[in-house]
Amino acid sequence: MLPQESPSGELPMNTQVMRLLSGVSVHGDQHLAEVERDLVQMDVLLDEAIKKLCTNFMAIHHAVDRQQEALNGLLAGSIPAAECAARFEALRGEIGQHVGAAVTGLQFQDMTSQLIGRMVQHLAGLRDVFGALDTNGAALPESGSEALLALLGDIGSRVGVRSSGVRSTVNQRHMESGDIELF
Amino acid sequence: MSKTILAVDDSGSLRQMLSFSLKAAGYGVVEAVDGQDGLDKARKQTVDLVLTDQNMPGMDGLSLIKALRGMKNYQNVPILMLTTETGDDMKAMGRAAGANGWLVKPFDPARLTEVVKKLIG
Numbered sequence: 001m002l003p004q005e006s007p008s009g010e011l012p013m014n015t016q017v018m019r020l021l022s023g024v025s026v027h028g029d030q031h032l033a034e035v036e037r038d039l040v041q042m043d044v045l046l047d048e049a050i051k052k053l054c055t056n057f058m059a060i061h062h063a064v065d066r067q068q069e070a071l072n073g074l075l076a077g078s079i080p081a082a083e084c085a086a087r088f089e090a091l092r093g094e095i096g097q098h099v100g101a102a103v104t105g106l107q108f109q110d111m112t113s114q115l116i117g118r119m120v121q122h123l124a125g126l127r128d129v130f131g132a133l134d135t136n137g138a139a140l141p142e143s144g145s146e147a148l149l150a151l152l153g154d155i156g157s158r159v160g161v162r163s164s165g166v167r168s169t170v171n172q173r174h175m176e177s178g179d180i181e182l183f
Numbered sequence: 184m185s186k187t188i189l190a191v192d193d194s195g196s197l198r199q200m201l202s203f204s205l206k207a208a209g210y211g212v213v214e215a216v217d218g219q220d221g222l223d224k225a226r227k228q229t230v231d232l233v234l235t236d237q238n239m240p241g242m243d244g245l246s247l248i249k250a251l252r253g254m255k256n257y258q259n260v261p262i263l264m265l266t267t268e269t270g271d272d273m274k275a276m277g278r279a280a281g282a283n284g285w286l287v288k289p290f291d292p293a294r295l296t297e298v299v300k301k302l303i304g
Contacts, residue, residue, distance in 0.1 A: 005300060035264065084211075089222055091233060097293075099292075100204075100291060100292045100293050102291045103203065103204060103291075103292050104290065104291050104292075105289075106196065106200055106290060107196070107197060107289035107290070108289075109196045109197075110192075110194040110196065110197045110267070110288060110289075111267055111288065111289070113194065114238065114267060129299045132218070158295050169237075169238050169267055169268055170267045171293075172266070172267060172269075172270050172287075172289075176199065176289075177289055177290055177291035178269070178286065178287025178288055178289060178290065179269075179286075179287045180285075180286050180287070180294060180298055181274065181284060181286075182283065182284040182298070182301075183278045183282065183283055183284055183285070
């Protein structure tokens with residue numbers, strides 16, 4: 001059954017209140033769900049990035065130790081120069097690979113800062129939804145009056161207007177290097 | 184003489200990583216903090232390749248590419264997008280704007296320099 005309209009064409013107060021509460025709930029939930037999604041994604045990216053950085057930092061440290069051993073062997077004359085040169089070359093390549101992986105891991109800041117920026121926009125949207133409910137301390141019009149119905153209608157539409165979405169620019173779920181496509 | 188690459192990204196840490204990786208491969212690097220800064224630097228000095236982010240405050244990557252392609256000395260300069268964006272619609276827009284390739288972040292230095300080498304030697 002359709003709700004009865006008032007003589008001025010507005011919906012009855014109980015319908016207006018229900019619509020308002022529903023709007024606050026839906027839009028508030030949307031903002032919070034997006035913030036939750038971004039937090040989970042950020043947690044995954046940070047976890048992978050720190051693991052990648054730790055692993056490669058330790059590997060670089062280990063390779064530098066082996067470089068020092070080779071150098072000591074060369075200075076002591078226990079390792080032939082040709083063998084030592086080959087070891088240095090191999091270690092150089094190994095260190096380069098670990099540094100490259102660390103550079104990939106270090107890019108977490110770029111992605112997480114975009115996610116944080118998006119979360120801030122959603123939190124601002126949530127604040128706006130609650131802000132739309134504020135009557136600025138003015139006394140509410142009398143219950144059942146047309147002025148109250150108009151006020152509820154106005155608040156309801158403001159809640160809807162202030163809840164526009166924020167497009168996600170970060171969809172990465174891992175800290176592995178991304179695809180390359182040449183046109 | 185080494186080739187010069189213009190690296191445009193609003194993230195300071197990413198510019199640092201790009202600069203580190205490209206310089207290690209023997210390229211010169213000019214850094215820019217956003218699209219407008221990139222355009223200003225491209226006007227002052229013609230570079231051999233442009234590597235740009237998409238989402239930046241002010242002028243974004245797509246607008247930068249369109250502006251560069253409108254300049255006579257940038258009509259044939261390779262331009263690569265390096266972005267977190269993965270959508271086909273964005274890639275299509277990049278291609279239509281004049282980008283030569285799309286690289287999704289995070290980048291691997293070896294793979295990045297391989298692509299750059301392929302394009303400018």
